Amino acid sequence: MGLFDGKVAFITGAGRGQGRSHALRIAQEGADVALVDLGSAGKVENPDYRTSTSDDLAETQAMVEALDRRALTFEVDVRDHQGLKEAADRTAAELGGIDYVVANAGISDGFFPIWDLPVENWQTMLDINLSGVFYTCKATVPHVRARGEGGSIVLIGSVAAIKSYGWLAHYSAAKFGVRGLATAIAKELAPEYIRCNSLHPGAINTDMTAAMEYLGNVPREQLLQQFRDQQLLERNIEPRDSTAAVVWLLSDESRFVTGQEIIVDGGESKK
Ligand SMILES: NC(=O)c1ccc[n+]([C@@H]2O[C@H](COP(=O)([O-])OP(=O)(O)OC[C@H]3O[C@@H](n4cnc5c(N)ncnc54)[C@H](O)[C@@H]3O)[C@@H](O)[C@H]2O)c1
Numbered sequence: 001m002g003l004f005d006g007k008v009a010f011i012t013g014a015g016r017g018q019g020r021s022h023a024l025r026i027a028q029e030g031a032d033v034a035l036v037d038l039g040s041a042g043k044v045e046n047p048d049y050r051t052s053t054s055d056d057l058a059e060t061q062a063m064v065e066a067l068d069r070r071a072l073t074f075e076v077d078v079r080d081h082q083g084l085k086e087a088a089d090r091t092a093a094e095l096g097g098i099d100y101v102v103a104n105a106g107i108s109d110g111f112f113p114i115w116d117l118p119v120e121n122w123q124t125m126l127d128i129n130l131s132g133v134f135y136t137c138k139a140t141v142p143h144v145r146a147r148g149e150g151g152s153i154v155l156i157g158s159v160a161a162i163k164s165y166g167w168l169a170h171y172s173a174a175k176f177g178v179r180g181l182a183t184a185i186a187k188e189l190a191p192e193y194i195r196c197n198s199l200h201p202g203a204i205n206t207d208m209t210a211a212m213e214y215l216g217n218v219p220r221e222q223l224l225q226q227f228r229d230q231q232l233l234e235r236n237i238e239p240r241d242s243t244a245a246v247v248w249l250l251s252d253e254s255r256f257v258t259g260q261e262i263i264v265d266g267g268e269s270k271k
Contacts, residue, residue: 002030013105015052017206021239039075046120078132110215129174150193186259202265203227232267
C-alpha cells in the first residue's frame with residue numbers, strides 16, 4: 001500500500017532536479033504521473049538558460065515506468081497557458097483525473113543590482129516563475145475539482161520568498177508572488193477540501209546552481225559554500241529533502257494544513 005495508490009499527479013519541471021525527484025517519490029507511493037517540461041517546445045532567452053531536454057524528460061518517464069506506474073510526458077513551456085490546458089485535459093482523459101499538482105518549473109539568473117537588471121530578464125522571470133505557476137493551476141484545478149474528492153496543490157517557492165535577497169530582486173519578487181498565490185488558492189478551494197500550500201526550499205545543488213555559476217560567473221564550489229554559510233545547519237540540502245515535504249503536503253498526513261508556507265532551508269530564513 002502506497003500513500004497515493006489510485007491517484008494522479010501533475011508535475012511541472014519534471015525533466016530533472018527536484019521535479020524528477022518529486023515525480024519518482026510520488027510514483028513510488030503509487031500515483032500515476034503527468035510529467036511536464038520544456039524539452040524541445042522552445043527556449044528560454046534573457047537569460048540564456050539551459051533547460052531540460054527531451055531526453056531528460058524521457059529519462060524521468062522511463063524511471064517512473066520502471067516503478068510500474070504510468071507516466072505521460074508533455075513538452076510544454078509553462079508560459080504557454082493553452083499548451084498547459086491541453087496537457088491537463090489529456091492527463092485527465094488518459095489517466096482518469098488529477099488529484100495532485102506540483103507547480104515546480106522555474107529558472108534562476110545571474111546577480112544584478114536593480115539598476116542594471118535588464119527589463120527582459122525581469123519579464124522572463126515573472127513569466128516563468130510566477131505566471132507559469134498561475135497557468136499550471138488554471139489548467140489543472142478544474143480537473144481536481146471535477147474529481148469531487150478533495151486534492152492537494154503544492155506551489156514551489158524558495159527561501160527567497162521568505163527572506164528577500166539583493167541582486168536577485170526578480171527571483172525574489174516572483175517567488176513572493178507564488179506565496180501569495182498559494183494562499184489565495186487555498187481560500188478559494190477550501191470549501192471543496194482541496195488544499196494548497198507553498199513550499200520554500202533553501203539552496204539545493206541542482207542544475208539551477210549550475211545556471212547561477214554560468215550566468216553569474218561564480219564558481220560552483222564557492223556558491224555551495226555560500227549556501228551552507230547562509231544556514232543554521234550549514235549542510236547541503238538535497239532534492240530528496242524538498243521531496244519529503246512535497247510528499248507530506250500531498251498526503252493525508254497533512255490533511256489540516258492549507259494556505260501555509262512550509263520552509264525547508266536548514267534554518268536559513270532564521271539566521
Ligand atoms: N536549486 C535551488 O537552489 C532552489 C532553491 C529554492 C527553490 N528552487 C525552486 O525549485 C524549483 C525546481 O528547481 P531545481 O532546483 O530542480 O532546478 P532545475 O533547473 O534542475 O529544474 C527546473 C526545471 O524547470 C524546467 N523549466 C524551466 N523553465 C521552464 C519553462 N519555461 N517551461 C517548462 N519547464 C521549464 C527546467 O527545464 C528544469 O527541468 C524551481 O521552481 C526553483 O525556483 C530551487
